[in-house]
Amino acid sequence: MSELKIKKRLSWQLFSKQDFLELFKFRDLLFTLIKRDVQVVYKQSVIGFGWAVIKPMVQMIIFTFLFTYIAKVQMDDDSVPYMVFNFVALVPFTYFSSALTASTSSLISNESFITKVYFPRLIIPLVPIIAKLVDFGIAMVVLGFMLFYYYQTQPGSVEINGNILFLPLLILILIMFSFGISLWFSALAIQYRDLNQIVTFLAQFMMYMAPIVWPFSRLKGITQGIESWSGIDGIANYFEKIYSFFPLVGVIEGFRTALIGGKAYPNMPWDLILNGTIMSLLILVSGIYFFRSKESIFADVA
Amino acid sequence: MKNETVIKVEGLSKRYRIGLKEEMHDSLASSLAAFLKSPFKSFKKLKNLSSFNDEGDDVFWALKDIDFEVKKGEALGIIGMNGAGKSTLLKVLSRITEPTNGEVTINGRVASLLEVGTGFHPDLTGRENIFLNGTILGMTRKEINQKMEEIIEFSGVRKFIDTPVKRYSSGMRVRLAFSVAAHLDPEILIIDEVLAVGDYEFQNKCIGKMQDVAQGGKTILFVSHNMAAIKQLCNRAILLKKGEKIADGTVDEIIEVYKNNNEAREGDLGHIQLAPKNELPFQLLELSIKNSNREIATYFESTEKIHVELKMRITKQQPNYYINFRVVNHDEITLFVTTDEDFSEGYMSGTLGVGDHGFNFDFPSHLFKPGKYRIDVYMCNRFNPLIQEHNNILSFEIIDSITVRSVKQLYRSEAIVAPAIIWELK
Numbered sequence A: 001m002s003e004l005k006i007k008k009r010l011s012w013q014l015f016s017k018q019d020f021l022e023l024f025k026f027r028d029l030l031f032t033l034i035k036r037d038v039q040v041v042y043k044q045s046v047i048g049f050g051w052a053v054i055k056p057m058v059q060m061i062i063f064t065f066l067f068t069y070i071a072k073v074q075m076d077d078d079s080v081p082y083m084v085f086n087f088v089a090l091v092p093f094t095y096f097s098s099a100l101t102a103s104t105s106s107l108i109s110n111e112s113f114i115t116k117v118y119f120p121r122l123i124i125p126l127v128p129i130i131a132k133l134v135d136f137g138i139a140m141v142v143l144g145f146m147l148f149y150y151y152q153t154q155p156g157s158v159e160i161n162g163n164i165l166f167l168p169l170l171i172l173i174l175i176m177f178s179f180g181i182s183l184w185f186s187a188l189a190i191q192y193r194d195l196n197q198i199v200t201f202l203a204q205f206m207m208y209m210a211p212i213v214w215p216f217s218r219l220k221g222i223t224q225g226i227e228s229w230s231g232i233d234g235i236a237n238y239f240e241k242i243y244s245f246f247p248l249v250g251v252i253e254g255f256r257t258a259l260i261g262g263k264a265y266p267n268m269p270w271d272l273i274l275n276g277t278i279m280s281l282l283i284l285v286s287g288i289y290f291f292r293s294k295e296s297i298f299a300d301v302a
Numbered sequence B: 001m002k003n004e005t006v007i008k009v010e011g012l013s014k015r016y017r018i019g020l021k022e023e024m025h026d027s028l029a030s031s032l033a034a035f036l037k038s039p040f041k042s043f044k045k046l047k048n049l050s051s052f053n054d055e056g057d058d059v060f061w062a063l064k065d066i067d068f069e070v071k072k073g074e075a076l077g078i079i080g081m082n083g084a085g086k087s088t089l090l091k092v093l094s095r096i097t098e099p100t101n102g103e104v105t106i107n108g109r110v111a112s113l114l115e116v117g118t119g120f121h122p123d124l125t126g127r128e129n130i131f132l133n134g135t136i137l138g139m140t141r142k143e144i145n146q147k148m149e150e151i152i153e154f155s156g157v158r159k160f161i162d163t164p165v166k167r168y169s170s171g172m173r174v175r176l177a178f179s180v181a182a183h184l185d186p187e188i189l190i191i192d193e194v195l196a197v198g199d200y201e202f203q204n205k206c207i208g209k210m211q212d213v214a215q216g217g218k219t220i221l222f223v224s225h226n227m228a229a230i231k232q233l234c235n236r237a238i239l240l241k242k243g244e245k246i247a248d249g250t251v252d253e254i255i256e257v258y259k260n261n262n263e264a265r266e267g268d269l270g271h272i273q274l275a276p277k278n279e280l281p282f283q284l285l286e287l288s289i290k291n292s293n294r295e296i297a298t299y300f301e302s303t304e305k306i307h308v309e310l311k312m313r314i315t316k317q318q319p320n321y322y323i324n325f326r327v328v329n330h331d332e333i334t335l336f337v338t339t340d341e342d343f344s345e346g347y348m349s350g351t352l353g354v355g356d357h358g359f360n361f362d363f364p365s366h367l368f369k370p371g372k373y374r375i376d377v378y379m380c381n382r383f384n385p386l387i388q389e390h391n392n393i394l395s396f397e398i399i400d401s402i403t404v405r406s407v408k409q410l411y412r413s414e415a416i417v418a419p420a421i422i423w424e425l426k
Helices: A017-025 A027-041 A050-068 A083-104 A124-155 A162-189 A194-209 A220-228 A236-242 A247-259 A270-295 B028-048 B086-091 B124-138 B141-155 B170-182 B200-214 B227-233 B251-263
Strands: A003-006 B004-015 B060-073 B075-080 B101-107 B110-113 B188-192 B219-223 B236-239 B242-250 B271-273 B282-290 B299-301 B306-314 B319-328 B334-339 B355-363 B371-381 B386-400
Touching: A017 A027, A017 B141, A027 A124, A027 B124, A027 B141, A027 B319, A050 A083, A050 A124, A083 A124, A083 A162, A083 A194, A083 A247, A124 A162, A124 B086, A162 A194, A162 A247, A162 A270, A220 A236, A236 A247, A236 A270, A247 A270, A247 B101, B004 B086, B060 B219, B060 B242, B075 B086, B075 B227, B075 B251, B086 B110, B086 B188, B086 B219, B124 B141, B124 B170, B141 B170, B170 B200, B188 B236, B200 B227, B219 B227, B236 B251, B242 B251, B271 B386, B282 B371, B282 B386, B306 B319
Parallel strands: B075 B219, B075 B236, B110 B188, B188 B219, B299 B386
Antiparallel strands: A003 B101, B004 B060, B004 B101, B236 B242, B271 B282, B282 B306, B306 B355, B319 B334, B319 B371, B371 B386
């Protein structure tokens, strides 16, 4: 018979082997909750999973109209249609922002479990991170059709290349980053509800900060603009270095290389991906520790 | 291994921080200053929810130095008034909240039922909710699959099992939830008053199921206000008061201690004296409720008569005065109203002259179900608005630990009163 001790957890006891075993023991709960999340989102809706496609598509159409007709964005290579360029980045970003928003409020919306039953709390923010992968998958299929259409009709715009094999790695980085931030945000949001407000505009801010509507090559222009404006030598490089640690940059540029390829995106941007991975891991590990340290008060502050 | 200790609680304490009174502002300038400062204050307040740097007056000990042991196969009842720390104790034992000090050692698989139907999602069907609720309570999908038929059968809602739960009646929801809980197979079962719901027939079934569990060598921890239920299910009890364990013994002993202990608690005596107000022509001065020994009490057995003593003052004579006395239950339902006109011609107060007067009367025994009741007293003038209104002036609690029917009383949740009715066979 297993013996269980309940007492105040000390800060250095944050994660033990037992905790991992317990997480594994509750895997059925994780699956059930994921299933619930997936089932519930589109219950009593006519279009159902169609929404997973419509949301990023509509956004893509708006951006394409906005940035090709109204505010013309200078592209590196005119062979890639703006629509493709934009949608390839929007699909992973939409996953990130919807997972982050859902995960941040997850502890609050599941408050009734937290105050009534015990289970490893880490499961709760993890559920939307996995559940939103379903929407992501559907959007990826649509993206696939779109890429195939351009591949067939406009030779040279999209090229199938071997880098596509790195896609799972990029998705993994995306998931780690999303989960890491969500751990921080959800643990804070249950005590400070302000986070629910912050997260919506933070997601929007990140969308414009990441090279989604504008090509990555424009970064140089921006940083050099800052350098000449401030008059500090070498600040452009400094900014570019910091920027490369923003995990979405490596993921998005990686997605473009893997899916568009061709002469516009010939090589995987490994330096960006490496820095992004380091950052994601850092956020994830610190997130787990932060979450665990806050865990014991969830039931009291919820 | 009958005498094996399965739960050992040592020096368990739990501290909470309670909110302090908000400041009031009387000028626009100070309100504006407070508004600008409020983000900082709110931040500090929210932050304080989780930190305890000082022992201010906003610190509250929900549990203080609790020690006890539970042996395998024991059914332990936890008794105490509201706010005694029963729920906090169960929350610590079920690992929902962390203790501040002390430790608990548990040997065996625990299932805790602090609420019926935790995690039910209204948009999912009954079957999907069985999975959801079951896994939340710690079952695996495999176990649920094996017990699915049994659970559906026990709940009696088979016809609706593939309908979203939001279309269920509340009774059906409870039945489904309880059947899931009833099919958990833990070694230790922690239950918090979940039996207070559901209809007669179903509660009957639940009690039966729980007794099976208790007799099957499982350990049970049970919190309830219902002494009859505790008596039926448990073989030992502990009494909590203001976060401390004050007694531990057999159920009968503890119920006795509970009754005696509560009669003397401060702030909630069965007696009140009001300061006279000169401007009122007709007013209540004193009200007491007493037990059969004419001692002031707030806890009564359901077999006991409740004796009321009332004093009032008339400073201006009026033929239309009367006193309206009512008893209201927990659900805000008025059980009965009595006035000084009952069984007399006209209102007695109206015939009285200037001065202080007293009235005495008894409630019949065998009238109340176990539970909390409050008393409202209105001093009235027949053709004019109320002279004096006393809502919730006193309250009392009925416990039922003696009568033969007390056990069966459990099944009568839908009834409001419980008169003693004896069936005669013809």
